[in-house]
Amino acid sequence: MGDEEKFDAIIVGAGPAGAACAYILAREGKSVLVIERGDTAGSKNVTGGRLYTYALELVESGLHKEAVLERKVVREQIMMLGEKTGVTIDYFDADLARTEMPQSYTVLRAPFDEWFAGKAEEKGAMIATGILVNDLIIKDDKVVGVKAGEDEMYADVVIAADGLNSFMAQKAGLKKDWTSHEVGVGVKEIINLPANIIQERFNVGADEGAARAILGQTNGVQGGGFLYTNKDSISLGIVLSPAALAQQKKKIADIYQDFKMHPAIYQMIGDGTTSEYSAHLVPENGWNSVPKQLYRDGFLIVGDAAGFCVNTGTMIRGIDLAIVSGVAAAQAVLGAKSRQEVGPSYVRELHELQLIPTMKLFAGWPEITSISRMTKQYPEMMNEMMKFMFTVDGKLPEKMPSAMKKIMEKHISLGQLIADGWKGFRAI
Numbered sequence: 204m205g206d207e208e209k210f211d212a213i214i215v216g217a218g219p220a221g222a223a224c225a226y227i228l229a230r231e232g233k234s235v236l237v238i239e240r241g242d243t244a245g246s247k248n249v250t251g252g253r254l255y256t257y258a259l260e261l262v263e264s265g266l267h268k269e270a271v272l273e274r275k276v277v278r279e280q281i282m283m284l285g286e287k288t289g290v291t292i293d294y295f296d297a298d299l300a301r302t303e304m305p306q307s308y309t310v311l312r313a314p315f316d317e318w319f320a321g322k323a324e325e326k327g328a329m330i331a332t333g334i335l336v337n338d339l340i341i342k343d344d345k346v347v348g349v350k351a352g353e354d355e356m357y358a359d360v361v362i363a364a365d366g367l368n369s370f371m372a373q374k375a376g377l378k379k380d381w382t383s384h385e386v387g388v389g390v391k392e393i394i395n396l397p398a399n400i401i402q403e404r405f406n407v408g409a410d411e412g413a414a415r416a417i418l419g420q421t422n423g424v425q426g427g428g429f430l431y432t433n434k435d436s437i438s439l440g441i442v443l444s445p446a447a448l449a450q451q452k453k454k455i456a457d458i459y460q461d462f463k464m465h466p467a468i469y470q471m472i473g474d475g476t477t478s479e480y481s482a483h484l485v486p487e488n489g490w491n492s493v494p495k496q497l498y499r500d501g502f503l504i505v506g507d508a509a510g511f512c513v514n515t516g517t518m519i520r521g522i523d524l525a526i527v528s529g530v531a532a533a534q535a536v537l538g539a540k541s542r543q544e545v546g547p548s549y550v551r552e553l554h555e556l557q558l559i560p561t562m563k564l565f566a567g568w569p570e571i572t573s574i575s576r577m578t579k580q581y582p583e584m585m586n587e588m589m590k591f592m593f594t595v596d597g598k599l600p601e602k603m604p605s606a607m608k609k610i611m612e613k614h615i616s617l618g619q620l621i622a623d624g625w626k627g628f629r630a631i
């Protein structure tokens with residue numbers, strides 16, 4: 204290839220990390236090629252469904268106003284399921300409802316990713332879809348381009364935004380394959396329901412929505428569920444540990460089906476029709492699984508490819524961190540005075556944009572989400588306590604302290620409670 208056919212940057216993957224990076228580089232006049240294996244950007248992508256807005260504002264001020272988003276989240280909910288019962292903590296914040304820039308929105312990835320890649324294209328990036336990149340071109344220890352089948356494409360820098368199973372990061376020798384303890388396997392369904400029914404069921408206004416983390420009723424398998432209200436659909440799913448799944452017989456699809464049919468869940472989705480069913484892996488080990496080296500000469504890794512995802516059990520942040528890392532990569536490419544400076548300046552940007560400090564802050568959380576009793580004993584105990592408190596049947600109830608003690612002892616010992624509390628305290 205001649206010099207004129209060489210790009211300033213090639214980005215592999217048109218998810219949020221790749222699109223954010225392409226948008227900024229193209230806007231600043233760089234020649235950018237984004238290669239996406241899906242027929243359209245977003246067609247291969249799965250998410251629970253919430254995006255924290257600040258990340259889009261880092262790309263361009265005001266960008267969230269034109270983004271293809273669903274409902275602004277005004278209710279943050281945590282639900283614990285018993286066998287047939289459910290306890291929900293419902294946090295409503297009027298500020299979330301009214302502010303100029305709502306903190307977060309529910310999101311559907313297929314339309315959002317297509318919109319975001321389209322915006323990068325408007326700025327001048329070239330988006331090539333339906334093409335699988337299958338190798339890197341490395342010369343004199345420098346990454347100088349990529350291969351897609353017989354085609355070779357060259358650039359000053361290759362940015363791997365190819366998601367969790369990043370073959371590019373592996374080819375570059377920066378990352379090993381994931382182990383089953385580092386990821387969660389997610390299944391997700393989009394269930395269509397009329398907007399007015401969603402608003403009634405979740406007690407939200409016309410453009411408002413709820414985000415719900417759900418614990419319990421996953422057949423005792425470590426993990427949890429999620430529910431997000433979109434404009435006229437609900438995103439419902441579970442994310443479970445593959446290592447814990449392997450230790451029992453039930454398939455994840457059957458566990459999901461039981462979860463979905465739980466009376467407290469079904470109440471929210473009843474009369475809906477399924478429009479999409481998908482599965483995907485999620486990075487679950489936070490900072491502990493981020494590669495020590497995030498670049499090599501001519502090569503950077505961003506988003507899920509670098510393991511930039513935080514899951515606290517009540518909140519999952521992957522899309523915003525993917526966008527922030529895309530921004531950091533673009534700023535590094537734009538600001539570096541030499542090829543050698545790009546990598547170190549990318550890491551500096553990740554610090555300055557608070558991505559690495561955030562990952563480090565949450566580094567202990569996988570310890571908490573891996574407490575096995577969080578998925579069964581604690582939610583069931585909470586439900587039984589509620590049942591005791593709200594049962595009035597004409598019989599003389601037992602005294603509260605002794606009833607609570609009995610319920611607790613049925614599920615966990617005092618020793619386990621102290622051990623879990625100490626583990627949680629140390630992890631945070």
Ligand SMILES: Cc1cc2nc3c(=O)[nH]c(=O)nc-3n(C[C@H](O)[C@H](O)[C@H](O)COP(=O)(O)OP(=O)(O)OC[C@H]3O[C@@H](n4cnc5c(N)ncnc54)[C@H](O)[C@@H]3O)c2cc1C
Pocket residue numbers: 215216217218219220221238239240241244245247248249250251252253254255334335336337364365366367370389390391440441442483484485505506507508511512519520521522523525
């Ligand atoms: C079930 C589930 C629920 C989640 N819930 C949330 C949530 O509510 N909020 C949140 O913030 N995060 C959530 N996440 C995490 C979030 O989805 C990811 O962190 C985020 O999508 C990462 O973005 P990315 O751009 O790095 O990678 P991806 O979105 O995975 O994009 C990678 C892109 O690269 C393309 N690609 C891959 N390999 C190649 C190749 N060789 N050649 C060409 N193209 C390639 C893919 O097709 C894809 O388009 C969830 C994830 C899952 C699975």
